[in-house]
Amino acid sequence: MGPTRGRLAGLLLLAALPPAVEEAVLVGVGLHAARGLAPQASAVWPYDSYHDLRWLLVYHDSWPTFLVGLLLLTVLRGVLSAGLTGLAWPAGVPRPSWGWLLRRNLEVALLAAVVISPWAALSVAFSAVALSWYLFASLGPMLILAPFLLRGGVVARWWKGLPSIELFGWASLNFVVLTLAGALISGTPGWWTVLVAGLAGVANGLLWQRTVAAAAAPTRLRWARVPVAPIAIALALAGAIWAQAVIGFAGDGQREWRPPILADRLPERVPHAVIVLGGHNSSWDGSPSADPRVERFSYRGLDAQGRPLPYPPEATHRSLDSSSALLADQVQAVHRRTGRPVALFGQSEGSMVARTYLERLPRGPVTAVVMFSPLVQAGRTYYPPPGHSGWGVATGWQLRAMFWLAGLPLTAEDEPDSPFVRSVLINAPFYRNRTLCPVAGVRMIAFLPTVSAAEAPPGEYSRIPVYQQPAFHGGLVGDPAVEDRVVAFLAGEPVEMSRREYGLLQRLGAAWQTPPLALTLNPVWSATREGDPAMTGRVCEPR
Known part of the structure; x- marks a missing residue:
């Protein structure tokens, strides 16, 4: 009763x-x-x-x-x-x-x-x-x-x-x-x-x-x-x-990452040279791609001959600004070597490096960008670096304690204050608002697994073409149908496919999102001139 x-x-x-x-x-x-x-x-x-x-x-x-x-x-x-x-x-x-x-x-x-x-x-x-x-x-x-x-x-x-x-x-x-x-x-x-x-x-x-x-x-x-x-x-x-x-903080869970665009030759109808950017904790042993027009991005930079250096997983932990500066050098080297316009093909962190490059540095010969599993509206929360106070200070120390304890029996690959994570936190207004925004003179597309719908609060998340397909984070690369769409995009064809369930999944995840920190509250962010999707539900908006 x-x-x-x-x-x-x-x-x-x-x-x-x-x-x-x-x-x-x-x-x-x-x-x-x-x-x-x-x-x-x-x-x-x-x-x-x-x-x-x-x-x-x-x-x-x-x-x-x-x-x-x-x-x-x-x-x-x-x-x-x-x-x-x-x-x-x-x-x-x-x-x-x-x-x-x-x-x-x-x-x-x-x-x-x-x-x-x-x-x-x-x-x-x-x-x-x-x-x-x-x-x-x-x-x-x-x-x-x-x-x-x-x-x-x-x-x-x-x-x-x-x-x-x-x-x-x-x-x-x-x-x-x-x-x-x-x-x-x-x-x-x-x-x-x-x-x-x-x-x-x-x-x-x-x-x-x-x-x-x-x-x-x-x-x-x-x-x-x-x-x-x-x-x-x-x-x-x-x-x-x-x-x-x-x-792991980037969740790619892959080491030697070799998508089909590295293993197969590009059709002649693709006019670009392509730089392929791996995700967080990826690695590369220096093995060449099947097509000389396709080159692997190196998180260690170039050698004296302008060729990308092999890199271990730890090299991907550098800040996004630092990686984008290395990418700028490699873009120029590839353009000089091939005489072609350059397309960027990025996975997870690699797509964020490409987007940072477009924002922070001269685009030069880059005319196309393909973003696989980009971090959708990253930087919605904050915690200060050690020795500083600010929003989320106790959260930061709790995460550090958890990572330290996890590292006792195992070798921890990531930490909450790695240069990569801190670069996302510091530049959060940009990544929260402009990751999937158009850039003048550059064709862009985002390939989004449907699981990413849970990563973004309900509302607008992109103003560039998107191709959505059921998959987990990082799971779209290697799908033959997706690879065909990538080649079509690089060849200049219009590519876009939005799935109806994406918006529904966004709404179903709304209850379990962490409340975002308003941009205007954090002194680290308040000087930026960005709109806040947390308040408006829209992206690519000026303040």
């Missing part, structure tokens, strides 16, 4: 108010890209804590601000959850005292802050480099931990035994509801989103009713003597530390 009508009305009102108030604030300040997060303000554990921590890790500018904010959020979350739990308590089951519920939910709020914080920090890293692997990795533990933490706020010996399949099902349904609510909000205009957020809060209240009933109902536990919850929590903490070692 559920709670009485009066308590049910109070439960639904208490669950609806936080999302509606947060949504009203977001609409009022115009933070377009974060509107889909509001329904999580009254969600069940741990989605509520994941919501709180993402806001805190982005929007603090000093250690005192972070510590005070963490204390306040923990207390408010514990008090709100105690109220929701008490109002949701089933009528046929004896309810603990309000004091017990308050103490227990404050304890769960503190535990959730500790367990969820590393995963929330990884989601901030995702927003910095716009890599979907981080987003997906940070969501898995939420689904696994939800039934354990839900029992923690309801029963005394919650750490022993497996939660019921019913509890797991209701907690998973809340994930679905939050995802759909974020998608609906992202497609709803103006102040109507406040109503949608309030209705999502009502759905949260009903799910609190079901989850509390499932947790409080006397039932025979499986593995009743096994401390399953501490084991799950320990695995979640360990997973957060080692996840970044598996994924």
Whole structure:
């Protein structure tokens, strides 16, 4: 049996108010890209804590601000959850005292802050480099931990035994509801989103009713003597530390990268010489391409004869500005050698190097650019370098600690302060706003895997032609149909293919984005003359 009508009305009102108030604030300040997060303000554990921590890790500018904010959020979350739990308590089951519920939910709020914080920090890293692997990795533990933490706020010996399949099902349904609510909000205009957020809060209240009933109902536990919850929590903490070692900041996961454009000769109808730029952690042993018109870009530069040098994976960690300067030298060398206009073919980081070159340096003979899996709206969050204060200072040190711990048993290939990552953070206004913007005199196209839809907040993301196809990050290179489209583009033919589901996937990912830091708040960015897609939902806009 559920709670009485009066308590049910109070439960639904208490669950609806936080999302509606947060949504009203977001609409009022115009933070377009974060509107889909509001329904999580009254969600069940741990989605509520994941919501709180993402806001805190982005929007603090000093250690005192972070510590005070963490204390306040923990207390408010514990008090709100105690109220929701008490109002949701089933009528046929004896309810603990309000004091017990308050103490227990404050304890769960503190535990959730500790367990969820590393995963929330990884989601901030995702927003910095716009890599979907981080987003997906940070969501898995939420689904696994939800039934354990839900029992923690309801029963005394919650750490022993497996939660019921019913509890797991209701907690998973809340994930679905939050995802759909974020998608609906992202497609709803103006102040109507406040109503949608309030209705999502009502759905949260009903799910609190079901989850509390499932947790409080006397039932025979499986593995009743096994401390399953501490084991799950320990695995979640360990997973957060080692996840970044598996994924890597650029996520290409490839060493000797050799796409078909290097292995096959170009048709005669292609007028360009082509420079092929590998992604992060790629390497090259110096082996030549099949066509003398195609040359590999070297992250180490050129030798005395103007030929690209072989490079190891570590060479790709240099800043984008430094890599683009090396590219400028190689463009001139290739143009002198072949007498042809130059086309750039970049994968992931390589596409970002090409785009930085077009912006920072004279284009010279470059007349075409092909971008595979570019980082869509990178630089949405920030953390300062060591020894400096600023927005996200605690987040930066948390990421450094996680990378250090991950490097104890393994050799860490990346670090949160590598020149590549710092160049994205420092020049975030440009990469957030102009990565997929046209450049006069240069034909451009972006080949986007559909997974990149989760990397960009809902709204505009490109004003150059795009070719979209189902794939993961870096997965389009090598597809024969895609290679044919690349050759057609280099030959001067119009190429473009947008998929209808791309926009839908953008909206479905809206609830799980990290809130972006407004460009005008960060002194490191405020002097730039760029529009902010986080506020407008549009790219390529001047300030």
